[in-house]
Amino acid sequence: xxxxxxxxxxxxxxxxxxxxxxxxxxxxxxxxxxxxxxxxxxxxxxxxxxxxxxxxxxxxxxxxxxxxxxxxxxxxxxxxxxxxxxxxxxxxxxxxxxxxxxxxxxxxxxxxxxxxxxxxxxxxxxxxxxxxxxxxxxxxxxxxxxxxxxxxxxxxxxxxxxxxxxxxxxxxxxxxxxxxxxxxxxxxxxxxxxxxxxxxxxxxxxxxxxxxxxxxxxxxxxxx
Amino acid sequence: xxxxxxxxxxxxxxxxxxxxxxxxxxxxxxxxxxxxxxxxxxxxxxxxxxxxxxxxxxxxxxxxxxxxxxxxxxxxxxxxxxxxxxxxxxxxxxxxxxxxxxxxxxxxxxxxxxxxxxxxxxxxxxxxxxxxxxxxxxxxxxxxxxxxxxxxxxxxxxxxxxxxxxxxxxxxxxxxxxxxxxxxxxxxxxxxxxxxxxxxxxxxxxxxxxxxx
Numbered sequence: 499x500x501x502x503x504x505x506x507x508x509x510x511x512x513x514x515x516x517x518x519x520x521x522x523x524x525x526x527x528x529x530x531x532x533x534x535x536x537x538x539x540x541x542x543x544x545x546x547x548x549x550x551x552x553x554x555x556x557x558x559x560x561x562x563x564x565x566x567x568x569x570x571x572x573x574x575x576x577x578x579x580x581x582x583x584x585x586x587x588x589x590x591x592x593x594x595x596x597x598x599x600x601x602x603x604x605x606x607x608x609x610x611x612x613x614x615x616x617x618x619x620x621x622x623x624x625x626x627x628x629x630x631x632x633x634x635x636x637x638x639x640x641x642x643x644x645x646x647x648x649x650x651x652x653x654x655x656x657x658x659x660x661x662x663x664x665x666x667x668x669x670x671x672x673x674x675x676x677x678x679x680x681x682x683x684x685x686x687x688x689x690x691x692x693x694x695x696x697x698x699x700x701x702x703x704x705x706x707x708x709x710x711x712x713x714x715x716x717x718x719x720x721x722x
Numbered sequence: 723x724x725x726x727x728x729x730x731x732x733x734x735x736x737x738x739x740x741x742x743x744x745x746x747x748x749x750x751x752x753x754x755x756x757x758x759x760x761x762x763x764x765x766x767x768x769x770x771x772x773x774x775x776x777x778x779x780x781x782x783x784x785x786x787x788x789x790x791x792x793x794x795x796x797x798x799x800x801x802x803x804x805x806x807x808x809x810x811x812x813x814x815x816x817x818x819x820x821x822x823x824x825x826x827x828x829x830x831x832x833x834x835x836x837x838x839x840x841x842x843x844x845x846x847x848x849x850x851x852x853x854x855x856x857x858x859x860x861x862x863x864x865x866x867x868x869x870x871x872x873x874x875x876x877x878x879x880x881x882x883x884x885x886x887x888x889x890x891x892x893x894x895x896x897x898x899x900x901x902x903x904x905x906x907x908x909x910x911x912x913x914x915x916x917x918x919x920x921x922x923x924x925x926x927x928x929x930x931x932x933x934x935x
Contacts, residue, residue: 515850581821585794
C-alpha cells in the first residue's frame with residue numbers, strides 16, 4: 499500500500515507541476531466536445547445518444563493523451579528504470595500508476611461532463627449518481643488496461659499511435675457498455691433496460707487488474 | 723558480496739555487442755573498465771545492474787543467479803548510469819526520498835538529506851532537478867546509487883560534467899566504498915581520474931573483457 503500510494507503521489511505531483519500538459523488535456527477534451535456538438539447539432543435527433551457518444555469518445559482520446567504523458571514521465575530521463583532498480587513489488591507499481599491515471603482521467607471526466615450536459619442539454623441531478631457510477635466502473639477498466647498497454651508500448655517510436663490503435667478495439671465492450679448505460683440514464687432516466695452491461699464492465703475491470711498481476715512484471719522486464 | 727558475469731552474449735538486431743564477456747566484482751575492489759565507444763561497456767554494465775537481460779550467460783550475486791532474487795539483488799547493487807534515472811520534475815530531496823522509500827530504506831528523507839550533504843548538494847535539495855547543470859545532476863545520480871548503502875557499486879561515466887570538486891567527491895565515495903568492503907566498477911573515458919584508486923584495470927575489446935596492458 500505504501501509503494502502504491504508513493505507512486506500515485508509521485509505521478510500526480512509531476513502532472514500538477516506540468517501546467518502545459520494539464521492545459522493541453524483540458525483544451526483538447528473541451529475542443530472535442532465542442533466539435534462533436536457542432537457536428538451533431540444544432541438540432542439533435544437523439545440528444546441522449548449523441549451526448550453519450552461524445553462524452554466517451556472525448557474521454558477515450560483525452561485518456562490516451564494522459565496515458566502517453568504518464569509513459570513519457572517514466573522514459574524521458576530513465577525514471578521507469580530507476581523504479582525497477584528499487585526492487586519494489588511490480589504489481590504495486592502498476593496499481594500506483596493505474597490509480598494516478600484513474601485520478602487524472604476522472605478529473606477530465608468531471609470537466610467534460612458539465613460541458614456535454616450544457617451543449618447537448620441532457621442529464622439532471624436525479625440521474626447524476628448513476629452516471630457517476632457508470633463512469634467509475636468504466637474508468638477503472640480504462641485506467642487498468644491503459645496502464646498495461648502503455649507499459650507494452652514503452653520504447654516504441656509510434657507509441658501514441660499504437661496505444662490508440664490497440665487500446666480502443668481491446669476495450670470495445672467497455673465503451674459500448676458505458677455509452678449504452680449513459681444513454682439509458684440520460685434518455686429514459688433509468689439504467690434497468692441495459693443493467694447487464696454493469697456485469698460486462700465489472701468483468702473488464704477485474705480482467706484488466708488480474709491480467710496485470712501476471713503480465714506487468716514480464717512486460718517491465720522485457721528488454722531488447 | 724561478489725557480482726560475477728560469465729559467458730555473457732548480447733546482440734542488438736544483427737550487431738553482436740558482447741561475446742563471451744566475463745567479469746567479477748569482489749568486495750573492496752575498484753575495477754576500472756575502459757574501451758572505445760560502442761565496445762559494449764554500457765551494455766555489460768546494464769546487464770550487471772539487472773536492467774538488461776543477456777542473450778546467453780549468467781550473472782550471479784554470491785553464486786546465486788540475480789534473476790532468481792532480482793529484488794534483493796537490485797537493492798544490493800547501486801547503479802549510476804550516464805542517464806539520470808531520475809524524475810526531472812521533482813527536486814533532489816523528493817527523488818531520493820521517493821526511491822529510498824520504495825527500496826525499503828528505513829528513514830528515506832533523512833538518508834536523502836545525509837547523502838545530499840555528503841555530495842555537496844544540500845543547498846539545492848528543494849530545487850527542481852530539471853534546472854540543474856550536468857555536473858549537479860551527476861551528483862544526484864550518485865546519491866541515488868548510494869541510497870541503499872549497496873554492496874556493489876556500478877558507475878557508468880561518473881565523471882561526466884564534473885568540476886574538480888565533483889571529481890574529488892566521486893573519488894571520496896569510491897575510497898569510502900572500498901574501505902567498507904563494497905566492490906565498485908567504474909566505466910570511464912577519463913581513466914587518469916580514477917587509476918590511482920583502481921585495484922584492477924580491464925578493457926572491453928571485440929565484445930570481451932580483457933586485462934588492460
